[in-house]
Amino acid sequence: MRTTTKQRLAAVLTTAGIAGMTVIGQGAGAAAADTILDGVNVGGRIEQAYFESGGLDKWGGPRSEELRARNNGRFQVFAKDTAFYWNAGVDYGRAHQISGAIRGKWASLRWENGALGYPVTNEFGQGPARVSIFQGGTIYWSQNTGAHQIWGGILSKWRAQGGVNSAVGLPVSDEIRLGNNTFLQRFANGVIYFP
Secondary structure, three states: OOOOHHHHHHHHHHHHHHHHHHHHOOOOOOOOOOEEEOOEEEOHHHHHHHHHOOHHHHHOOEOOOOEEEHHHEEEEEEOOOEEEEEOOOOHHHOOEEEEHHHHHHHHHOOHHHOOOOOEOOOOEEEOOEEEEEEOOEEEEEEOOOEEEEEOHHHHHHHHHOOHHHOOOOOEOOOOEEEEOOEEEEEEOOEEEEEO
């Protein structure tokens, strides 16, 4: 009996489908399948975070393939001035979105290669500000103050005073080293020194 091309193709597709179901069923974090958007693959934890936080409507389509980042991490850039970053060893392997002026500030601080490291939250609103928290500190942005990082002892003191709701308000400068391991940071209504 002669096998036709259609029969062979049907057999291959059936076998692939069964094999695919077997693979998908294994492991708690296995994704059903990657998504192709604008001809670009979006997959894994980046795909999951992308769709859970708004997907195509909110972030636009991908503008890059998934690219390598520090310490075996990955990132992917999307149309609306956004990227998603992922590293298996950061925040339980969840990917996080970073956008706009906060992303620009993070870039000026050497992305994940700098002191801030990887993002551990998506950007979120807090009072009058937008915020992204990183392994090594936080970036706050508002229309009136711009984007500024806060970290270390100044971040601890500011949070103890009430953070965004404190009397000094939001940061209006980055941390400034005065010498002798003394630092200051200017805020809308005052200055915090460390130590």
